[in-house]
Amino acid sequence: SQTIHQWPATLVQPVGSPLSLECTVEGTSNPNLYWYRQAAGRGLQLLFYSVGIGQISSEVPQNLSASRPQDRQFILSSKKLLLSDSGFYLCAWVVGVEQYFGPGTRLTVT
Amino acid sequence: DAKTTQPPSMDCAEGRAANLPCNHSTISGNEYVYWYRQIHSQGPQYIIHGLKNNETNEMASLIITEDRKSSTLILPHATLRDTAVYYCIAVGNNAGNMLTFGGGTRLMVKP
Numbered sequence: 001s002q003t004i005h006q007w008p009a010t011l012v013q014p015v016g017s018p019l020s021l022e023c024t025v026e027g028t029s030n031p032n033l034y035w036y037r038q039a040a041g042r043g044l045q046l047l048f049y050s051v052g053i054g055q056i057s058s059e060v061p062q063n064l065s066a067s068r069p070q071d072r073q074f075i076l077s078s079k080k081l082l083l084s085d086s087g088f089y090l091c092a093w094v095v096g097v098e099q100y101f102g103p104g105t106r107l108t109v110t
Numbered sequence: 111d112a113k114t115t116q117p118p119s120m121d122c123a124e125g126r127a128a129n130l131p132c133n134h135s136t137i138s139g140n141e142y143v144y145w146y147r148q149i150h151s152q153g154p155q156y157i158i159h160g161l162k163n164n165e166t167n168e169m170a171s172l173i174i175t176e177d178r179k180s181s182t183l184i185l186p187h188a189t190l191r192d193t194a195v196y197y198c199i200a201v202g203n204n205a206g207n208m209l210t211f212g213g214g215t216r217l218m219v220k221p
Contacts, residue, residue, distance in 0.1 A: 043212060090153050100156060
């Protein structure tokens with residue numbers, strides 16, 4: 001069966017520190033993968049998507065970056081976090097025409 | 111992708127049917143209508159999707175008008191656990207099937 005993992009589940013980081021969030025999927029190959037962010041009290045915002053290894057498209061200019069080093073691995077990074085980076089980060093992937101979301105990482109930047 | 115419009119909030123009595131409307135008047139022929147819901151502090155959960163025909167699964171029914179400009183998600187017997195924000199999204203099979211979430215409808219199921 002298809003499974004999507006994210007870690008860590010929660011993270012508290014100081015302003016200016018680096019960030020690395022990881023997403024991995026099981027049970028499929030060559031999935032389309034997505035990173036979303038949900039700020040407190042707001043809707044979901046698409047950040048990045050990837051249709052294959054090394055292929056990243058950015059939807060919103062910001063201090064975040066994404067990488068796809070392996071077929072089933074999608075990483076969200078930042079060199080220096082901002083307070084505005086706080087939020088709930090979700091990884092998602094497509095199975096046919098259906099999208100499924102991971103459990104999410106709650107990031108608090110202090 | 112087509113923009114969707116939903117009421118910001120709705121109430122429903124427990125055990126009654128919850129009918130959540132969505133307008134997508136600019137939907138194109140290859141765009142599907144998807145419904146997701148997000149329970150507080152959790153990731154969105156896929157509910158159902160459709161293109162032209164009405165659809166039903168174990169969670170809900172989706173009624174799409176003949177002109178495809180609007181749809182209704184029906185939860186036949188709402189429970190307290192159905193309290194969530196429900197998102198209606200229109201998305202086509204291109205650009206990696208990106209989802210653009212609007213504000214959704216906050217459904218409150220009351221005892």
